[in-house]
Amino acid sequence: MARIEVDSVSKVWGATRAVDGVSFAAGAGSLLVLLGPSGCGKSTTLRLIAGLESVSSGRIRIGGTDVTDLPPAKRQIAMVFQSYALFPHLTVAENIVFGLRVRRTGAAERRERLARVAALLGLDKLLDRKPAQLSGGQQQRVALGRAIIAEKPVCLMDEPLSNLDAQLRHEMRREIRALQQKLGITMVYVTHDQTEAMSMADQVILMREGRIEQDAAPAVLYAKPATVFAARFIGTPPMNILSLGRKDLLLGIRPEDVILGDRGIEAQVESAEYLGADTIVACRVGGELALVRAPGRVDFASGAPTRLSWRRDAIHWFDAATGRRRDDVTDAPQDLIRETIA
Amino acid sequence: MTELAAGTIARRRTGRGFIPSIHGWLLLLPAAVLLVSFTHWPTAATIIDSFFSTPKGARPAVFVGVENYEAMLDDPIFWRALWNNVVYCIGTIPASIALALLMAVFVNGRLAGRGFLRLAYFTPTVLPMIAVANIWLFFFSPSYGLVDQVTALFGAPARNWLGDPSTALWCIVVVTIWKEAGFFMIFYLAALQQISPRLAEAAALEGASRWYFFRRITFPLLMPTTLFVLVNAVINAFRLVDHIVVMTRGGPDNATALLLFYIYEIGFKFWDTSYAATLTVVLLAILAAVAIGQFLFLDRRVHYQ
Ligand SMILES: Nc1ncnc2c1ncn2[C@@H]1O[C@H](COP(=O)(O)OP(=O)(O)OP(=O)(O)O)[C@@H](O)[C@H]1O
Ligand SMILES: [Mg+2]
Numbered sequence: 001m002a003r004i005e006v007d008s009v010s011k012v013w014g015a016t017r018a019v020d021g022v023s024f025a026a027g028a029g030s031l032l033v034l035l036g037p038s039g040c041g042k043s044t045t046l047r048l049i050a051g052l053e054s055v056s057s058g059r060i061r062i063g064g065t066d067v068t069d070l071p072p073a074k075r076q077i078a079m080v081f082q083s084y085a086l087f088p089h090l091t092v093a094e095n096i097v098f099g100l101r102v103r104r105t106g107a108a109e110r111r112e113r114l115a116r117v118a119a120l121l122g123l124d125k126l127l128d129r130k131p132a133q134l135s136g137g138q139q140q141r142v143a144l145g146r147a148i149i150a151e152k153p154v155c156l157m158d159e160p161l162s163n164l165d166a167q168l169r170h171e172m173r174r175e176i177r178a179l180q181q182k183l184g185i186t187m188v189y190v191t192h193d194q195t196e197a198m199s200m201a202d203q204v205i206l207m208r209e210g211r212i213e214q215d216a217a218p219a220v221l222y223a224k225p226a227t228v229f230a231a232r233f234i235g236t237p238p239m240n241i242l243s244l245g246r247k248d249l250l251l252g253i254r255p256e257d258v259i260l261g262d263r264g265i266e267a268q269v270e271s272a273e274y275l276g277a278d279t280i281v282a283c284r285v286g287g288e289l290a291l292v293r294a295p296g297r298v299d300f301a302s303g304a305p306t307r308l309s310w311r312r313d314a315i316h317w318f319d320a321a322t323g324r325r326r327d328d329v330t331d332a333p334q335d336l337i338r339e340t341i342a
Numbered sequence: 343m344t345e346l347a348a349g350t351i352a353r354r355r356t357g358r359g360f361i362p363s364i365h366g367w368l369l370l371l372p373a374a375v376l377l378v379s380f381t382h383w384p385t386a387a388t389i390i391d392s393f394f395s396t397p398k399g400a401r402p403a404v405f406v407g408v409e410n411y412e413a414m415l416d417d418p419i420f421w422r423a424l425w426n427n428v429v430y431c432i433g434t435i436p437a438s439i440a441l442a443l444l445m446a447v448f449v450n451g452r453l454a455g456r457g458f459l460r461l462a463y464f465t466p467t468v469l470p471m472i473a474v475a476n477i478w479l480f481f482f483s484p485s486y487g488l489v490d491q492v493t494a495l496f497g498a499p500a501r502n503w504l505g506d507p508s509t510a511l512w513c514i515v516v517v518t519i520w521k522e523a524g525f526f527m528i529f530y531l532a533a534l535q536q537i538s539p540r541l542a543e544a545a546a547l548e549g550a551s552r553w554y555f556f557r558r559i560t561f562p563l564l565m566p567t568t569l570f571v572l573v574n575a576v577i578n579a580f581r582l583v584d585h586i587v588v589m590t591r592g593g594p595d596n597a598t599a600l601l602l603f604y605i606y607e608i609g610f611k612f613w614d615t616s617y618a619a620t621l622t623v624v625l626l627a628i629l630a631a632v633a634i635g636q637f638l639f640l641d642r643r644v645h646y647q
Contacts, residue, residue: 052543073549085540089562098558099548150548 002063002076002153002186003028004049009058011044018044020210021058026203028063028153029184031177033197036207037233042190043082045207046156049188051075062154077154078147082162084139086131086146093118093127096145117149120179137168144176148183155180157189161196173200194234198222206230224316228252228323231316237280240290243320249329252316255280255293264309269300283308385626391619403616410620420621422596423604426511427580430600433515434522435575439568441519442526447556449527450534460531467525475588478517479504482589504590507597514598517585522578526571533567534560569640576632580625601625 004026011019019041026032034042047053049060051072059068067075086095093114100110118124121141131139140160147155160176161169177200180187191197197204198218206213206221206229213233214226225231225239231252232238239252244265260281267283267290274297281292281300290308300306317329392410394403414420445463449456466474481488482503490500503509537560545555583603586592592599592607599607602625609618 050543050547052546072543072547077547079544079547081540081544083538083540085538085544087541087544087559089559098545098550102545102548102550102554146544 003061004032004154004186004188005059005061006045006049007059007061009045009048009060010056011041011048011053012056017210019048022207022210022212023058024205024212024215026186026188028186029181030202031180031187031189031200032203032205033201034188034190034205034207035194035197035233036192036213038192040207041210042192042207043158046079046158046188046190049075050077050079050156075154076152077156078150078152079156080140080143080147080158080160082158082160084131084143084160086139086142088131091128091130092123092134092142092145095131095142096123096149098146099150113149117145120148121145121175136163137172140164140172144179148179148185151183152185154186154188157187159190159192161191162193169196176200194236198234206233224325225252226325228318231318237291237293239316241318242285242288242290244288245286246320248320249326250318250320250323252318253290253310253314255291257310257314258290258292259309260292260294260298260306261309262307264307267306267308269302269304269306271302272298272300274298388619388622388626391616392623394616396614396616406616410616413617414620414624419596419599419604423599423601426597426599427601429511430515430518431576431579433512434518434579435572437515438519438522439526439571439575441523442571443530443564443568445523445527446530446534447560450531463524463527465524466521467528469521471521471582471584472588474517474521475585478513478520478585479589482513505594507594510590510594510597514586514589517589518579518582521585522575526575529567529571530564533564537563565640569636572640573633573636576636577629580629601628 006022006024008021008023009019010017010021022041022045024032034045036042044053048055049062051067051070051074055068059066061067062075062077087098090098096117097105097110097114100113105113114127115124118127121144123138123141123145126134126138126142131142134142140163143160147157157176161172164172173196176189179185189196189200198221201218203215204218204221205215208229214221214230216224216226221230221234225234228241228250232241235254237255239254240258242251242253243249244251260283265285267285270282270284270289272282273280278296279294279298281294281298283290283292283306285308292308317326318324319326391403393405393407395406395409397403449459449463469477484490484502484505485500487503489503490498494500501509503513541559542555545559550558580600580602583600583606586598586600586603587606590598592603601621605618605621605625608614608621
């Protein structure tokens, strides 16, 4: 078990600050997700931890040892690449035991560990195939096998599921999480898919333009987003951010917290999108658009008048100037309080 | 009823398929005409000519059976040229391929000025063989040539590198390696760029050394390129004789007479066209055998993506 500590790490390429003063720690045996939009520096952060890129400034510690200046092989980590990086001319078995061969592990032990990993990942029948003869999900498992056979305490993954279909992705998500917990691996997992982050992580680091936007458990990220960006990045459809005529504050309210009915703010229905379990209703409130998730099927004519209300504790306040969360707004403006149900 | 319908459909399909296939054949025709008249027909004519005598003045060619081949087996210069060619192959092919691979791996890495290096390595290839031969003619010239000037620094006496039967062929070998390695490097470089840098990173994470990675990953992945380069190298070893014409004219004492150069001399210096045809058939047979052998035996050991 190894704890990973990243201490004010930056990576600069010319004018690009790919990673900009990032600090966080992943507890031993936990799964930490690096989440964020494309180009925010997730892969770069992961590659810095792996030692595949050198830091411009800052320190990285793994299991208490400062590894900042150590080569990748000396960092006690395994990695699954986004593209899997399987060796195309080697069989599945040879791909998996590649590292053991490099380190001259005995043939008997190699065979035994291969059998164990293959059984764990359901690869027993595929050991003699070449990577090109496997499906995307099977290739992913081989990459995973290559990472776990090393029995390294830390495993890094860069969007390992991005090439898979929804069904398989869902399955692999659970498999990876189960495996990580069973083996007690400290895992850093990169994704830009918020569902993946929410369902797998012990801790989520939300990044934006090379900086950390929020570092919290998934539930906290959802319940108490630190910024407008975090609020809108997590949740589908994203949180409504309404100014409701105020200059200093923004009101955030999740679509699932809005109640359609005959009380509250006046609004007009613009459209309703039926999704099966619920309906997403777009309403115009003043000059702004608010989305409402209504359970079941709700039929509305476009332009129909309705009213929106919400519970007081469902409101998130943000500073209009900085976009940061404001938990100190206790006496909300009268005209807004009026619309809430106590 | 169904059978009838099926028959109609089948007939219609052939009827419709005929017009596109005529189109196809018409499109192929210009290329086919060129290929047949300049490649296939001369090949066939050469084989036929090798069974006839050389026409001289009023005497037309007569059928002589395998007489030309018997003469060939008794011709010591033929055997000398063949042996020279074998030595030349062994001297040039592995060395130029190894050098090409080495240069490609070197300039593929992250190093300053690699664009310049690539260009420098490639330069011999773009130079015409005649020009290359002239440059090296100067390098090898006794006493004031570059080679002798360098060896003189170590106190070695002046030598006539190209005039000595024991060194002349090796001089030709060196020139060929110099000329060909850069060309083959381009193929290796293109293949190396196809290999994802992630593979090297994955291996580095496992603690593989650069040499281990080259041996287990890079080299096997380059096998298709190696096979291609090998075939080309063998063909070139029998096909390229420009530098011999410029540098030694096969001398001294046939020490640098390669098979194709000998054919050229027989055919265009002594105008013994049937004997030249006979030698050409042997050359073709050798090349065909080598090419087939390479593809049959090596192909199985090559991983194609
Ligand atoms: N080798 C490099 N040289 C220069 N800039 C780079 C390099 N690698 C990444 N960058 C830049 O650094 C920034 C962060 O890139 P990074 O690959 O970490 O993004 P990411 O969060 O992984 O995005 P994605 O989700 O699209 O994979 C980007 O602006 C990118 O253009
Ligand atoms: Mg990335």
